[in-house]
Amino acid sequence: MKRAVITKTLITSLGFLTLFAPSQTSAQLIPQPWISVGGKDGDTTFAVGARALNLGVELGSGPDGATGVDVLKFLSLPVISPYIGVGYYSEDKGVAVSGGVQVGATDNFFVGAGYNSVRGLNGQLGVRF
DSSP states (O other): OHHHHHHHHHHHHHHHHHHHSOOGGGGGGSOEEEEEEEEETTEEEEEEEEEETTEEEEEEEOGGGOEEEEEEEEOOOSSEEEEEEEEEETTTTEEEEEEEEEEEOSSSEEEEEEEETTTEEEEEEEEOO
16 A cells, blocks of 8 residues: 555656746846848838747837837747737837747757738847857
8 A cells, every 4th residue: 555655746746847947048038139131112121139948029110110019929849939929119000910930040049030011021140048
């Protein structure tokens, strides 16, 4: 009887340890910044962003001098991180929606590609600390 109780306790403990063990999310407490360059309607667009805890913020400059900010939500997968977002831009551009993916190129760098309804298609280059 004691042996069965000890075995069940060990199995349950290992299960909870696996479930609640710290993951790489704790490594994301340090923001991961990136720069983005793209284009829409023949205009070059720029943005800078940062990501922490699977949330991101991107400050961008679009066509006709429009500037705005996007809030992004990332889905962390082993190699790639797709994201979606919503933002607001000046110069009567209004609400923007965005989506894309970031891929770990090396341990310290990542690349990405995305689309923003105000800033158009863009490429990203970022760093992990």
